[in-house]
Structures are given as C-alpha cells and as structure tokens.
Amino acid sequence: MQAAIRVQALAKRFGALRALDGVDLAVEQGEFFGLLGPNGAGKTTLISILAGLCRMDSGQAWIMGHDVRADYRRARQLLGVVPQELVFDPFFSVRETLRIQSGYFGLRNNGAWIDEILEHLGLASKANANMRSLSGGMKRRVLVAQALVHKPPVIILDEPTAGVDVELRRSLWTFIRRLNQDGHTIVLTTHYLEEAEALCGRIAMLQGGRVVALDTTANLVRSLHDRIHVRITLARGTWPAALVDRLSESDGLCHTVRLSDPGELEPLLAQIRSAGATIAEITIQQPDLEEVFVQTMRGSLTASIEI
Numbered sequence: 001m002q003a004a005i006r007v008q009a010l011a012k013r014f015g016a017l018r019a020l021d022g023v024d025l026a027v028e029q030g031e032f033f034g035l036l037g038p039n040g041a042g043k044t045t046l047i048s049i050l051a052g053l054c055r056m057d058s059g060q061a062w063i064m065g066h067d068v069r070a071d072y073r074r075a076r077q078l079l080g081v082v083p084q085e086l087v088f089d090p091f092f093s094v095r096e097t098l099r100i101q102s103g104y105f106g107l108r109n110n111g112a113w114i115d116e117i118l119e120h121l122g123l124a125s126k127a128n129a130n131m132r133s134l135s136g137g138m139k140r141r142v143l144v145a146q147a148l149v150h151k152p153p154v155i156i157l158d159e160p161t162a163g164v165d166v167e168l169r170r171s172l173w174t175f176i177r178r179l180n181q182d183g184h185t186i187v188l189t190t191h192y193l194e195e196a197e198a199l200c201g202r203i204a205m206l207q208g209g210r211v212v213a214l215d216t217t218a219n220l221v222r223s224l225h226d227r228i229h230v231r232i233t234l235a236r237g238t239w240p241a242a243l244v245d246r247l248s249e250s251d252g253l254c255h256t257v258r259l260s261d262p263g264e265l266e267p268l269l270a271q272i273r274s275a276g277a278t279i280a281e282i283t284i285q286q287p288d289l290e291e292v293f294v295q296t297m298r299g300s301l302t303a304s305i306e307i
Contacts, residue, residue, distance in 0.1 A: 159191065
C-alpha cells in the first residue's frame with residue numbers, strides 16, 4: 001500500500017537559511033502521526049511544500065502517490081491543511097465561507113457534510129455569523145472546518161489548538177479521532193507534547209531541517225527507561241550523607257533521585273530508613289514525551305556544534 005505522505009531528500013533554502021536539509025519521511029495511510037520540533041525546525045516549510053504553497057529546491061514529495069509538483073491538482077484534492085495563522089475572508093458568514101471552500105474543489109450540494117462539521121466543531125450556532133465577529137478560538141474552528149470540507153483522506157493540523165479553550169480542544173480531538181478511526185490519515189504539529197503523546201502512534205522530530213528522531217511514541221518514551229525520577233519527602237530526619245551523590249534535586253525536605261531501574265527503589269528506601277529518617281511521601285515520575293523531546297533537541301544541537 002502506498003504511503004499517505006512520502007518525501008525524499010527534500011531540501012529548501014531561504015537565502016542563507018537552510019529550512020530543510022535532505023528530509024526523508026513516510027507517513028502510512030491511516031496513521032495518526034506527530035511532527036514535532038522547536039520553532040524554526042522546518043515543520044511549516046515541509047507542510048507548505050506538501051500543500052503546494054512553497055517550492056522545494058530539490059527532492060520529491062507525494063500525497064497518496066501523487067507528485068505535489070507534477071500532479072498538483074490531484075495531490076491538493078487529497079490533502080486538507082489547518083494552518084497556524086488565522087487567515088479568513090471578513091466579508092462572508094461561516095456557512096458561506098465553507099460553501100466557497102467547497103466550490104474550490106468542485107463540490108456542489110455539500111450542505112449535509114457542512115452541517116455535520118459545524119455541529120462537531122461547535123459552530124452550528126455561528127453558521128450565519130460574519131467571520132469578523134468571531135473570537136480567535138471560533139475563527140480557528142472555521143479553519144479546521146475549511147480543511148475538512150472536501151473530505152480529504154490526508155489531514156495536516158498545524159498547531160490546531162493554539163490559543164483555544166479546553167472545551168474546543170476536547171471536542172476537536174474527539175472529532176479528529178473519529179476521522180482517524182474512519183481511515184483518514186492525520187499529521188499533527190503541536191507544542192502541547194501531552195497531546196502528541198496521547199494521540200500519535202508515531203512521531204518524527206525535526207531540528208535544523210533534519211529528522212533527528214523517528215519512532216513509535218511508546219519506543220521514544222521507552223528510550224529513557226533509565227530516567228525514572230523518584231521524589232521523596234521526609235517527615236523527619238535528614239537525607240543520608242551516603243546518598244547525597246544520588247540526588248538530582250533537593251530543597252531540604254523534598255529530594256529527587258534518578259533511577260536506572262525500578263528495582264533500585266526498595267534498597268534506596270531501606271537506606272533512608274536505616275539512617276533514621278521517616279518518609280512522608282513518595283512520587284514516581286515516569287519519563288514522558290516532553291523529556292524525550294528536550295533530550296533529543298539537546299543531543300542534536302550538541303552534535304551539530306561538534307560537526
């Protein structure tokens with residue numbers, strides 16, 4: 001089965017800035033895929049190339065097997081993109097905006113699907129409101145609706161929940177999960193790493209225009225199995241002098257230790273009790289995607305400096 005998105009040796013410069021530096025990537029059909037990276041890593045440039053808004057300097061890119069340059073019209077029909085920026089036409093209502101968007105793809109009598117999108121995104125009550133009158137969060141909902149109006153099999157969400165309220169975030173993800181379960185391929189970029197960890201089956205991390213990590217979300221988190229943090233609060237006594245070198249953080253009462261194996265915990269607690277201290281509380285912090293991201297970005301930055 002052909003990939004939903006495939007890019008090969010993709011490169012793009014803006015003057016002296018190397019936005020993409022030979023990116024190779026494949027997103028399979030039906031995946032919920034995360035594309036993460038700091039500002040300036042190349043995420044938006046990659047999305048712009050896939051959407052036909054920016055031309056690559058070299059390399060190739062395909063949407064569902066259709067070349068984004070040689071077969072632009074078909075590639076664009078198969079893709080829906082929710083951009084970061086709040087771009088809208090101030091002269092139309094929400095419903096008119098979605099009807100016009102449908103027309104761009106040659107769709108007529110699309111009213112039933114538009115109504116369904118409006119309902120799922122909490123826009124039904126604003127269907128006849130002018131776009132200028134909407135709040136920032138409501139405008140972002142309309143951007144999501146525009147990306148979905150032609151029922152594309154591949155959907156790219158570029159920071160879709162930036163600046164929106166908790167209610168919209170929940171309703172949006174419920175709707176997007178349903179689309180993914182129905183077979184749509186979803187690509188998500190976000191700075192909310194807890195969202196990516198909860199939603200994405202695989203994740204690619206970009207830094208300096210390169211893919212510096214690519215694996216399943218579970219494997220990426222598992223790669224930091226030696227970074228289990230245990231926070232121990234003492235009710236009485238002091239931290240044993242013999243264990244001071246094990247501390248990664250301490251404020252007098254609360255002490256954080258990094259373990260390489262869960263089996264180290266019980267001997268550690270026994271040493272604390274043997275020293276006469278009483279433990280009031282223990283909190284175990286498992287590694288998460290945020291820590292993987294930070295460590296990966298630090299490692300790739302160090303590598304680039306060494307080169």
